[in-house]
Amino acid sequence: MVTMMLSRTILIFSLFSLFCFSTLADSLFIGTAKTVQGKVIIQKNSMPFNAKLNDKIYEGDVIETESSGNIGLLFIDGTQLSIGPNSQVVINRYLFLPKEKIYAFDIMLNNGSAIYTSGKLGALSPESIKVQTPEATIGVRGTKFLVEVD
Amino acid sequence: MELFLVISVVFVVLLNISTTTTVTLLPDEKENSQITVFNESGTQVVDKSGNAVTVASKSLSPTPPNAVDLEKIKLEHASLFAIQPKKSETFLLYFENNGAQLLTDSKLIIADIITSANGRSSPIINIIGHSDAAGSSEYNLTLSLNRATAVAKLLQSENIKDVEYRIDSYGENDPLVKSGKEIEPKNRRVEVQIW
Numbered sequence: 001m002v003t004m005m006l007s008r009t010i011l012i013f014s015l016f017s018l019f020c021f022s023t024l025a026d027s028l029f030i031g032t033a034k035t036v037q038g039k040v041i042i043q044k045n046s047m048p049f050n051a052k053l054n055d056k057i058y059e060g061d062v063i064e065t066e067s068s069g070n071i072g073l074l075f076i077d078g079t080q081l082s083i084g085p086n087s088q089v090v091i092n093r094y095l096f097l098p099k100e101k102i103y104a105f106d107i108m109l110n111n112g113s114a115i116y117t118s119g120k121l122g123a124l125s126p127e128s129i130k131v132q133t134p135e136a137t138i139g140v141r142g143t144k145f146l147v148e149v150d
Numbered sequence: 151m152e153l154f155l156v157i158s159v160v161f162v163v164l165l166n167i168s169t170t171t172t173v174t175l176l177p178d179e180k181e182n183s184q185i186t187v188f189n190e191s192g193t194q195v196v197d198k199s200g201n202a203v204t205v206a207s208k209s210l211s212p213t214p215p216n217a218v219d220l221e222k223i224k225l226e227h228a229s230l231f232a233i234q235p236k237k238s239e240t241f242l243l244y245f246e247n248n249g250a251q252l253l254t255d256s257k258l259i260i261a262d263i264i265t266s267a268n269g270r271s272s273p274i275i276n277i278i279g280h281s282d283a284a285g286s287s288e289y290n291l292t293l294s295l296n297r298a299t300a301v302a303k304l305l306q307s308e309n310i311k312d313v314e315y316r317i318d319s320y321g322e323n324d325p326l327v328k329s330g331k332e333i334e335p336k337n338r339r340v341e342v343q344i345w
């Protein structure tokens with residue numbers, strides 16, 4: 001009788017903690033896939049997923065588009081990164097905490113094409129923004145640009 | 151013979167690995183748009199839309215800015231330009247002193263917010279409370295968050311389809327009017343962005 005009550009309590013407690021953690025993990029997302037077309041793969045912890053509309057984006061994600069793939073990412077500060085076909089983008093670092101004035105944006109375009117449009121990060125802390133390619137680094141100030149690596 | 155073939159294949163593959171980076175500043179309504187393209191060999195600044203720089207390798211300096219044919223670029227990258235998310239809309243709401251009661255003018259804006267959200271699929275409504283620099287930052291944070299939450303509750307009762315709400319406060323760290331004055335009523339606002 002006591003063991004049954006105990007195991008039931010443990011079960012409820014574990015389920016509750018799992019719920020708390022999953023909600024917490026979700027609040028760490030840094031953006032969403034606002035538009036998706038064709039074949040786009042997002043690698044999270046080296047696990048590949050087919051990108052779908054409204055998928056959440058996290059630091060460390062690697063986004064790969066095939067010849068038919070295009071995706072429009074919207075970060076939580078309003079920064080937009082649209083990625084064209086046959087491209088690969090790695091999200092190295094993203095932090096947007098205005099209350100604490102903590103900001104960071106560091107992405108790498110290894111191949112392909114992308115359009116960057118600045119959001120609040122560009123207005124509040126442009127010096128924290130880095131868009132990298134194999135050949136150069138791009139620093140910004142309230143801007144919109146096209147970057148191609150081919 | 152076999153070893154020679156392996157080495158030559160590797161050599162050919164390495165030659166094809168190099169890429170070239172091209173960065174083009176695009177038209178945008180933001181003022182003083184500017185990008186800096188740099189590597190260990192040099193730096194170039196682009197501050198005119200329609201200008202581009204090229205970087206052939208990380209040990210070669212970026213080329214000086216050059217005007218490019220934007221229409222041609224838009225055609226070459228048609229699917230990329232088309233996938234850009236719809237431009238966001240921003241609304242500003244103001245309140246009675248020390249509380250979360252909307253001013254009369256601001257109440258009228260709520261209908262515009264709902265119209266904007268309903269005109270988008272899976273809209274994201276980002277509600278941000280801001281304060282000015284006067285008074286204690288704790289009070290300002292609480293008040294601005296209360297105001298943002300009040301606006302969210304108002305909108306939630308309108309049952310907008312497939313909507314995602316985000317509520318936050320930036321305190322005094324994102325002023326609209328950067329006068330440096332502590333008391334700045336225009337900064338005590340709730341910013342509603344529709345994505």
